[in-house]
Amino acid sequence: MCRYRILFTININDRKKQLPDDCCYLAFNMKKSLNLVTILVLFFCSSSAQTINPKNIEIVRDSFGVPHIFAKTDAEVAYGLAWAHAEDDFKSLQDVVLPAKGLTGKVQGKAGAAADYAFALFRCMEITEAKWNTLTPAFLKLIDGYVQGINAYAKAHPNEVLHKKIFPITAKEYIASSVLALTAFNGADKVLMGIFNNVIETDPELNKKGSNAMAVHPNKTTTGEAFLLINAHQPNTGSQAFYEAHINSEEGLNVHGGLLAGGPCILHGVNENLGWAHTVNYVDRVDVFQLEMNPANATQYKFDGEWIDLEEKTITLRIKGIPVAVKRKIYWSKYGATMKNKQGFFSIRLGANMDIRALEQWYYMDKAKNFTEFYAAIKDQRLSMFNITYADKYDTIFYVNNGLVPVRNPAPQYNWKSTLPGNTSQTLWTAFRKFNELPQYVNPKNGYVFNTNHSSFFATDAANNLKAEQFPATDGWETWQNNRSIRVLQQLPADKLDYASFRKIKFDKQLPAVLQYPHNIDTLFLLSETAYPLYASLIQTLKSWDKQGTADSKGAAVFLLSYLHLAKKLGAGAARTLTTAEAVETYAYVYDYMMKHFNRTDLALGDIQKLVRGDKEWPLWGFPDLLSPQWTANYKDGKLKSVGGDGLIMFIRFTKDALPQIETVNMYGASAKKGNKHFDDQVEMYIQQKTKRMTLKKEEVYGKAERVYHPGE
Template sequence: MKLPLIALCLFTFWANAQQQPIIHKDKITIARDSYGVPHIFAPTDPEVAYGLAWAHSEDDFKTIQTLILTGKGKLGTHLGKKGAPVDFVFGLLNTRKVVDQQIKAMDPRFLQLVQGYLMGLEAYGKAHPSEVVNKHVFPIAIEDYIATTMFSVAIFCGVDKALPKILDGSIPSLPGFTGEGSNAFAIKSSKSATGEPMLVINAHQPIEGATAFYEAHVQSEEGWNILGGLFPGGPLIFHGVTPNLAWAHTVNFQDKIDVYQLKTDKAHPGQYEVDGEWLPLVKRRIKLNIKGIPFSVSKMAYESIYGPTVKSPKGAYFSLRLPSLMDAGALQQWYAMNRSTNFTEFKAALNQNHLPMFNIMYADKEDNIFYISNGKMPYRNPKFNWASTLPGNTRETLWEKFKPLNELPQHLNPAAGYLFNTNHSPFMATAVNENLNPANYDKYDGYETYHNNRSQRAKDLIDTYDKIGWEDLKRIKFDRQLPAKILYPYGYDASVLFTLDAAKYPSLATIIKGLKEWDHVTNIESIGALYYNIAYYGASKIRKNASKDPLTESEAVELTQYVHDFLLKHYGRLDVTLGEFQRLKRGDQDWPQAGMPDVLAAVMSEPMGESQRKMNSGDAYIGFVKFPKGGGLPLIETVNTFGASSHPESKHFADQRELYQAQKTKVMTLDKAEILKNAERIYQPD
């Protein structure tokens, strides 16, 4: 009799979770502060999520809709041919199938939160029909929405890099040095000049678009109270600060994806061999609807026991296997992290082991600091080379089980009093004598083992302080100087670029001397920084292969010549500054922008016309958190690249830009009374 009763309880639980929550719009308060940042107050978590959806839609509804269309495989109906490849990859990964299998086991409170959020989006769409991009956006099924979040995390895990390499015939490889990423610092009271624990949240993300951070504060009467950053379409905060604790994410580069080559032959069409047995290759036809084309287009997707499968130009079949495609619970875990009130609860949230990646840097008012190179890491068979393409003809490479959290690299309260990560090795996270030994961890996890320019510079700066103050921490985070020995972000030694003999190459003497005399500071007035920036982005034109050998003298000369010729062609002179070349652009305006890839105040850029570059990624949402000695709410200062609104006519379209470029911050708070007292506007959703 017990089993039917349990089944009935589970069904009732699931049925209640599937029902839309009761939303009292008149009890939802949206308070916009002087920078337009929304603070959402309501009795229940679903009502707060409803208000968040409404507020974010007011600011960036168009971008949110692109995420919703992605989850339906309908992005092509909005973006045309640009959206069709995304629709195909979404269909190939088939995350909706996993959601359907797992959603009944999810926390009903989480599902109610998501339902509240989706109700808010739909309500905004009904109230503003002219802003709805097409008929495919609404209604939104919760399964489609969660499938979209799975897809987004899989992209972070490297699917977008692995698939093109398979399709053009090259072999996927592990990431090397990269100029992109994020920074995070945690300071314990023993290292703090005032005896107060501190945390830095510093995402390096695109500054506009689907993965640009939006700042918001959500507070319910059920205990949910957090301020921080989220992406368009997010129903909660991805990293931020609560009254008791704070955390930051940075991207980590351990091995999160495996690629298998299947064994096929002409005698067994539509099959592949595993352990001597020929198995059917599952086929699914992905239907693509493309704006401007009156009929649908179909493309074949495949699936093996290893995972989603694609066919290379040479006719070989490759399968992808990712932990992120096996677990639909990442968003649920973030919700548990959002609601944590102490380290024990936060650690319990991490132990759900749904998040397949991201470093996590943590600090709290109880003076705990914590860092973990988080991931959903499988137990891999040591007989195989997991850094290369794997044989897809044996179940010996078919991993199924995952490591518990305690087997991942992590630090809790090191004696040195500090932890930091800038997308570098988890084995270089604190004082040298306390760093973890990589030999104690599974080498097949593929953890980073290197410093990058930011980590080396951060360590150099931290080591200059006996105690770190609030303003010191800001100076470290906002630093724009490369270390004395530059680690070339392409992953090879390019020191010869700085040691060329000007007498030997007199026509290039100005560039050679400029690089030699450059102080490695990337301010807008710097000419040396401009030379290096052009060389950095021009290196791929000089070295077109993937060799990691040191840059040769002849290559360095060719690269220097490229810098020289570029400047004379586009500027007619060689004394051009970084700020003339590198710009921050918002709408129709642009401004000189300091920084460079892989400095702590990172700036990545893309061409703007033929003679300039504009920032497209790098230092984005930045937060400083300090937990006062005497208790009370944390002190919070933040800044975002532009502003809360994506609408050019809004005064909040770029009202944080000046602060951002001056490396200054705005004061934020979790205090409801103070927020309501000083709010620019207070209202309810229509």
């Protein structure tokens, strides 16, 4: 309950003294003493108000620079996590909150202004204000601690602040930023770009960049341990790159794993009893509606036979390099965020910007002690997306294709994979599938579940898989396999799985004999080299290739350049077979590329593809849809550099009577700051596909500490 208390006295001339933001100023009594004017300040504060003393927090850096945060309370741990993450990558933390301040354009230019626009369009702050009271007191304390930590770091390091108006940030701005992030993750960003570019009808991209997750029951392993693989494929750098950390409080947090910039707790990882992994899912969560506009009134749309005014607002975008502010109109209909293009007005509807509790769900997942508590944490559906693959020390494995999936009208006249009519309540869905209606498995008889961004209906063996026809077609569940899912199934033994083989599955670089890319590119392998003498060596190299993506493979080099060329040429349109003419043109492209940049065609994959960190580079294996993947961007001199791939890899083994055994590797290192010794100290380990041992045991962490300090020291 709330209470009155005397907080402090301040000198009225001391303008640097800051009053807490979460306190309400009620009254003051001025009096003169020794020619000094003091103010006795009376505040009315909620019981959640807290002032965190960083001396109560210890950051323990291990030999790889990974931070282990120890404190009495969860809020203090969150403060320490914010501080440690800021030490390693403060820019990314700021990038996350820039839209809430309307400063992304001011800092990043025109590209950044799109985020400011989307933040306003999807009403991220408005939904945060409206739903604020749905957050639990315990979580609000955690967020308050996190925000205090990042504000304290900004105050102590003003030279690292991207813009003078970013800080201080508030808890509401922080939560609103997470709403935008989840809205984009759910696919709204791509829909926005489609509307902006007047291209509304697009087929789904089946070849996703992807992630891997797998849980194996103790009955399936040779050691009687449960195995868990955590392997999200994210960008290598920036706010969407995984950061490794360990948080430990006396209020029940002891969890190690990965988080994205702005994460106040672990987003996927392992605690003393259980662990979970996320992979991106592609169930249909977003709908687009074309409004029927009034010919006599440009901002009225028809709904159930009546003309209704669009809600209209003018926003101001401030863009770096443009001296004057840019005005833009945003709209809102019954369906939600609305944009105008040459074809008319379109509304975007999804669950991600209808809830603000995603981070709260992760917090309670972190604190779960068993499957019952974990299931209770996720069944309220605060998190709008992501597959969840789970294992624990109590002989439970679990998988769910999680998401806020709309309950849609099944009438045949409505094609939910296309643009919908936005003039009738028949298409205005208002509810979501209940959690128990989502595809999920608990302890299937065969002893494993896995996901590689493929269908929930291939999550285990054929005898135990769910069937697509058990679920409404309007939900838009994934139905495809991919190269990675096929390779997992090919490598799983009929009997029991040993740990070395479990690790080998993750590090596999083999494509299946029958490729699972959305377009059939077999024509590349069928051309006669004698018919095309200029490209004969390339054709022969690809035809004799063992379909492994190793750095020393010449076939992999030809395949990667072919793949990148065809990805641009064929795009995400309807799947089709490559023509002979297109295959010849592809070989011509590969030949010209190699000759132009390298003056030879007998190149290995590692000659072209590099892992780059700072001014160093290494030959690199992998390409899209391998279990050990990479995706690339132009680097220099014709070489390509990895910009996304494995990121953080974690292998977990659970036994009943001990803490989990944890092995991890990060693609680069713990720090994003060039010059820090942990900037690239895991690269060689990653290249060799080795791991480092981590622990949840406090005594062991301190015993092997490289540095122990309080935030601010």
